[in-house]
Amino acid sequence: MNERHRHWETLYQNKEFETCSWYQTIPETSLELIAALHLPKEAAILDVGGGESHLTAFLLKEGFSQLSVLDISPTALEKSQKRMGVNAAKVTWIASDVTCFETEKSYDLWHDRAAFHFLKDPKDIAAYLATAGKRVRAGGYAVIGTFSPQGPTRCSGITIQQYSIDALAECFKADFDLIASQENSHQTPFDTEQAFSFCTFQRK
Numbered sequence: 582m583n584e585r586h587r588h589w590e591t592l593y594q595n596k597e598f599e600t601c602s603w604y605q606t607i608p609e610t611s612l613e614l615i616a617a618l619h620l621p622k623e624a625a626i627l628d629v630g631g632g633e634s635h636l637t638a639f640l641l642k643e644g645f646s647q648l649s650v651l652d653i654s655p656t657a658l659e660k661s662q663k664r665m666g667v668n669a670a671k672v673t674w675i676a677s678d679v680t681c682f683e684t685e686k687s688y689d690l691w692h693d694r695a696a697f698h699f700l701k702d703p704k705d706i707a708a709y710l711a712t713a714g715k716r717v718r719a720g721g722y723a724v725i726g727t728f729s730p731q732g733p734t735r736c737s738g739i740t741i742q743q744y745s746i747d748a749l750a751e752c753f754k755a756d757f758d759l760i761a762s763q764e765n766s767h768q769t770p771f772d773t774e775q776a777f778s779f780c781t782f783q784r785k
Contacts, residue, residue: 586653586678592737593632593656608636610765611694614724614781615640617761622646624689627716629679630696632657637672638665649673651682680708688716691723695777698727698741706742706752714756714784723757723782725749729764732776749780757782 620626622644628636631650640648648671652658655676662669675682679696691713700706713723727744734740744752750759761781766774 583678588737588739589632589652589654590656593654593660605635605767608634608639608694610726610763610777610779611636611692611724612639614761614779615690615692618690618722618781620645620689620722625649625686626690626692627651627688629691629693631661631692633661633664634694636692636694637661638668641665641668641671646671649675649686649688651675651677651679653678679712680705682712684716686716687718687721689718689721691717691721693724694726695728695736697725698744699736699739701740701742710752710755713753717756717784719784721784723753723784724779725753725782726777726779729776729778731764744778746778746780749778750782753780753782757784 623646625647626640626645627649628634629651631637632652632654637648637650650658650661650672658674658676662674665672680700697709700709717723727749728736728741730743730745732743734743746762746764759780760783763779764776765779766776768774
């Protein structure tokens with residue numbers, strides 16, 4: 582277990598999701614951006630860093646049938662499975678650090694709200710981008726949300742990397758074209774606001 586794995590396992594073992602700053606009862610922005618893509622219900626969707634997020638449960642309700650959730654914390658995934666009950670069996674759960682993630686599967690959508698910005702080491706960032714480029718099929722999509730330059734510089738005790746829309750586009754430009762973007766604010770459970778940059782990319 583490396584330091585990053587240990588950090589997130591400790592957090593999810595000792596903290597209720599509803600008290601985490603990134604908690605959302607309804608992941609409205611992600612759902613809106615995904616809806617705008619008009620994906621078929623059989624589209625293969627991967628939620629990176631999805632842990633305890635409610636996104637997959639909402640996508641199941643909308644009829645999507647090939648859903649996968651990847652998170653570095655097995656505890657976070659176990660909590661989601663318990664919350665979802667029998668519906669958890671309809672989802673593929675992947676306990677892995679995204680920088681080490683290996684699969685032969687191709688995805689129609691790679692979704693990541695607030696995972697990418699935790700990567701600071703250039704090697705980790707390069708590994709993430711290489712995996713996304715390899716595993717999203719040609720013509721497929723990536724929806725990425727990070728803290729913007731107006732957002733926090735730290736989260737969960739970790740210094741993060743802020744990204745503007747232009748900076749995200751620059752990061753992903755080798756394999757993806759930027760097709761939509763927006764900046765918005767997330768209201769935390771503590772009644773503070775976090776500024777986000779969201780980008781929708783299409784795989785070249």
